[in-house]
Amino acid sequence: MNGWTGKILRVNLSTGKLSTEPLDPDSAKDYLGARGLGTKIMTDEVDPKVDPLSPKNKLIFAPGPLTGSYAPSAGRYTVVTKGALTGAIASSNSGGVWGPELKFAGYDALIIEGAAPKPVYLWIRNQKVEIRDASHIWGKTVPETSDAIRAETDDDAKIACIGPAGENRVLFAAIMNDLHRAAGRSGTGAVMGSKNLKAIAVVGSGAVTCADPKAFETAVMDAREKIQKHPVGGAGLRLYGTNVLTNILNEVGGYPTRNFQDGHFPTADKIGGETLAATLLQRPRGCFSCIISCGRVTKVTNKKYAGEGEGPEYETAWGFGGDCGVDNLDAVTKANYLCNEYGMDTISMAATIACAMELYERGFISRKDTGGVALEWGNAEAMVEATRLTGVGEGFGKKLALGSYRLAESYGHSELSMTVKKQEIPAYDARAIQGIGLNYATANCGAAHVRGYTISPEVLGVPMKVDKDTIEGKPALVILFQNLTAALDATGSCLFATFGIGADELAGMLSAVTGVAYTTDDFMKCGDRIYNLERQWNLAAGLTAKDDTLPIRLLNEPIKTGASKGMVSRLPEMLPTYYELRGWDGNGVPTPAKLGELSLTA
Amino acid sequence: MAHMLMINPEKCTGCHNCELACSMAHEGVFRPDATRVHVYSWEREGFSVPMMCQHCRDAPCITVCTPHALTRDPDTGWVNLDEGKCIGCKMCVQACPFGNSIWDELTHKILKCDNCGGDPACAKMCPTQALEWVDDLTATRRRKRAFTEKFKDAFSE
Numbered sequence: 181m182n183g184w185t186g187k188i189l190r191v192n193l194s195t196g197k198l199s200t201e202p203l204d205p206d207s208a209k210d211y212l213g214a215r216g217l218g219t220k221i222m223t224d225e226v227d228p229k230v231d232p233l234s235p236k237n238k239l240i241f242a243p244g245p246l247t248g249s250y251a252p253s254a255g256r257y258t259v260v261t262k263g264a265l266t267g268a269i270a271s272s273n274s275g276g277v278w279g280p281e282l283k284f285a286g287y288d289a290l291i292i293e294g295a296a297p298k299p300v301y302l303w304i305r306n307q308k309v310e311i312r313d314a315s316h317i318w319g320k321t322v323p324e325t326s327d328a329i330r331a332e333t334d335d336d337a338k339i340a341c342i343g344p345a346g347e348n349r350v351l352f353a354a355i356m357n358d359l360h361r362a363a364g365r366s367g368t369g370a371v372m373g374s375k376n377l378k379a380i381a382v383v384g385s386g387a388v389t390c391a392d393p394k395a396f397e398t399a400v401m402d403a404r405e406k407i408q409k410h411p412v413g414g415a416g417l418r419l420y421g422t423n424v425l426t427n428i429l430n431e432v433g434g435y436p437t438r439n440f441q442d443g444h445f446p447t448a449d450k451i452g453g454e455t456l457a458a459t460l461l462q463r464p465r466g467c468f469s470c471i472i473s474c475g476r477v478t479k480v481t482n483k484k485y486a487g488e489g490e491g492p493e494y495e496t497a498w499g500f501g502g503d504c505g506v507d508n509l510d511a512v513t514k515a516n517y518l519c520n521e522y523g524m525d526t527i528s529m530a531a532t533i534a535c536a537m538e539l540y541e542r543g544f545i546s547r548k549d550t551g552g553v554a555l556e557w558g559n560a561e562a563m564v565e566a567t568r569l570t571g572v573g574e575g576f577g578k579k580l581a582l583g584s585y586r587l588a589e590s591y592g593h594s595e596l597s598m599t600v601k602k603q604e605i606p607a608y609d610a611r612a613i614q615g616i617g618l619n620y621a622t623a624n625c626g627a628a629h630v631r632g633y634t635i636s637p638e639v640l641g642v643p644m645k646v647d648k649d650t651i652e653g654k655p656a657l658v659i660l661f662q663n664l665t666a667a668l669d670a671t672g673s674c675l676f677a678t679f680g681i682g683a684d685e686l687a688g689m690l691s692a693v694t695g696v697a698y699t700t701d702d703f704m705k706c707g708d709r710i711y712n713l714e715r716q717w718n719l720a721a722g723l724t725a726k727d728d729t730l731p732i733r734l735l736n737e738p739i740k741t742g743a744s745k746g747m748v749s750r751l752p753e754m755l756p757t758y759y760e761l762r763g764w765d766g767n768g769v770p771t772p773a774k775l776g777e778l779s780l781t782a
Numbered sequence: 783m784a785h786m787l788m789i790n791p792e793k794c795t796g797c798h799n800c801e802l803a804c805s806m807a808h809e810g811v812f813r814p815d816a817t818r819v820h821v822y823s824w825e826r827e828g829f830s831v832p833m834m835c836q837h838c839r840d841a842p843c844i845t846v847c848t849p850h851a852l853t854r855d856p857d858t859g860w861v862n863l864d865e866g867k868c869i870g871c872k873m874c875v876q877a878c879p880f881g882n883s884i885w886d887e888l889t890h891k892i893l894k895c896d897n898c899g900g901d902p903a904c905a906k907m908c909p910t911q912a913l914e915w916v917d918d919l920t921a922t923r924r925r926k927r928a929f930t931e932k933f934k935d936a937f938s939e
Contacts, residue, residue, distance in 0.1 A: 250803060250907060280814075385888065386815075386888070387812060387816070404909070463828065465796060466795035468797060470909075471909035475828075488826075490828060670836070698878075
């Protein structure tokens with residue numbers, strides 16, 4: 181095979197059995213790789229009703245067919261599993277260099293089954309695979325773990341691991357790779373922790389082959405030029421990182437503030453990308469094969485919050501910033517570093533603290549409950565301390581570790597949790613931007629901006645400007661973005677490549693590298709198929725149309741200030757059309773006709 | 783005018799596109815282990831440095847190459863490798879002060895930058911001009927300029 185390595189590595193941690201098997205060419209053709217292939221494997225092998233933290237859940241790491249090639253910004257892998265936070269299908273992708281290394285070691289996917297009786301790590305050097313004792317590494321942070329494992333494997337080994345948060349089953353624990361990159365959402369790290377798997381070290385020295393190098397080079401150079409000429413993909417993200425969005429979202433009144441009580445944060449500029457570039461930024465950083473370099477290598481010298489690492493991204497700066505009422509960039513960045521070191525999703529961590537702040541401010545929890553941490557709006561010190569407590573698993577951190585839904589519910593106020601399918605909503609207000617709200621409600625992994633990023637047309641005007649306030653045409657727009665993103669994710673590409681290219685270019689590169697001819701329609705159909713397979717998985721897991729909703733606040737409480745003052749989400753008006761256009765019945769179940777069209781079975 | 787590959791580590795983002803371009807140009811596959819250019823990264827510092835044969839004027843690899851597989855091209859000044867003459871003794875790997883003569887464990891051959899014959903694939907694929915193919919006068923002047931700029935910035939603060 182070209183593009184694909186044609187091989188899957190299977191590791192059973194209960195029995196210690198290691199095996200390889202050929203990649204099924206039909207699955208590869210229909211589901212591409214990464215998110216698509218992972219979902220296909222989960223569907224074939226795992227009961228959707230399984231407890232996410234039981235040995236019966238599986239954990240799949242999969243790069244895509246473009247991963248390891250020089251397709252621009254296509255060096256990603258996806259973790260697919262049943263999400264610890266959500267109970268839905270989780271597919272969290274990550275950049276860095278780890279995914280390509282797994283591919284160069286020879287694998288399109290790594291399937292982890294069962295659970296080890298005691299802490300272990302996996303050491304993969306091409307065909308040579310070992311399960312090794314990790315008792316002495318258990319409890320260590322992500323940087324400590326990476327150093328310790330390199331010292332006993334290979335100086336150049338690429339490391340994906342969990343920190344103490346994953347070990348302690350923090351429900352939004354992340355799997356970290358290359359220190360600063362995260363398969364962040366839905367609690368992939370908690371699943372890894374439940375398997376007693378501390379880390380996966382990889383050295384790969386093999387090749388990724390290409391069916392038609394000449395055609396591929398032409399397609400790649402065309403795609404690169406389009407991205408480099410794009411104002412966002414070319415210059416914006418390299419100069420200011422994703423955090424360039426802070427001022428943009430705040431200006432349109434779509435910047436969720438103090439746990440979504442408002443949509444505008446007056447001092448947002450203090451934590452925005454321009455300020456970051458002028459203060460903490462050391463240099464931009466790129467993932468494997470990336471031509472964008474949105475990564476932020478930063479350093480905080482302020483003694484109180486001193487540290488160095490990467491970040492913050494926009495979502496992180498928003499979460500620890502505006503969503504908590506904090507405008508101290510040093511503190512926000514420190515909280516980001518702590519999440520990277522302990523291995524936690526910054527969005528869910530931050531939004532859970534924001535929820536706890538509202539519970540505290542409204543008197544639903546007391547200072548006694550929080551162990552003395554004054555969770556007042558804007559209290560930067562308390563925000564950082566709450567993050568640390570969650571990472572180390574102490575005091576009130578044990579409650580925060582449950583995520584905002586379970587936290588708020590335990591105090592009888594689940595309405596204060598800003599979640600969909602128990603996953604925290606990210607940094608774009610669904611009241612101010614109608615399409616993104618519909619996307620949150622229908623994203624298969626729970627609330628996520630990276631399933632159907634309609635912010636591009638609704639706010640940034642990419643590839644065309646669409647009125648953010650209207651609901652006209654939004655269901656079709658959301659479906660288009662969700663299907664495109666599913667297919668793009670499955671190739672191993674970064675979503676930011678779409679600041680310049682689309683399905684035409686991706687299908688072209690995919691065809692040249694694999695030798696399988698994909699038209700743009702074929703490619704989009706792969707996305708539709710993946711989306712529907714995820715949906716089927718969720719329905720079989722027990723989720724229903726009732727879960728396709730937003731917090732009451734976003735439907736009923738208008739934004740109070742800023743450019744989107746007075747607006748609420750009109751989700752109920754959009755959802756029936758969305759179902760219809762998806763080919764789903766009134767209960768959100770794919771119709772037999774739709775399944776037939778995608779060659780799926782009921 | 784002679785050209786050289788100029789390395790600007792401060793511009794390198796660690797994307798490895800140069801390695802992919804190099805292995806595709808020489809080996810016809812994507813294989814960062816089989817490249818004549820290598821990007822070495824310091825993960826904690828978030829810093830990366832691309833490295834390849836410097837085509838040294840007084841090249842230790844030529845001195846130790848008993849079968850004379852490594853020779854200097856009188857026209858370009860580059861150190862050239864004749865794979866047909868190479869016996870795989872790896873003395874050049876030992877001798878290179880920078881680790882830029884590479885023994886590939888899979889193909890069992892020495893890999894060394896040949897400037898792609900005058901049109902280096904790595905520089906074309908570098909998205910940030912951390913690698914540039916420039917004439918040697920420009921390369922030298924730009925280095926001086928970059929260095930003196932630091933003084934200028936220090937004095938104008």
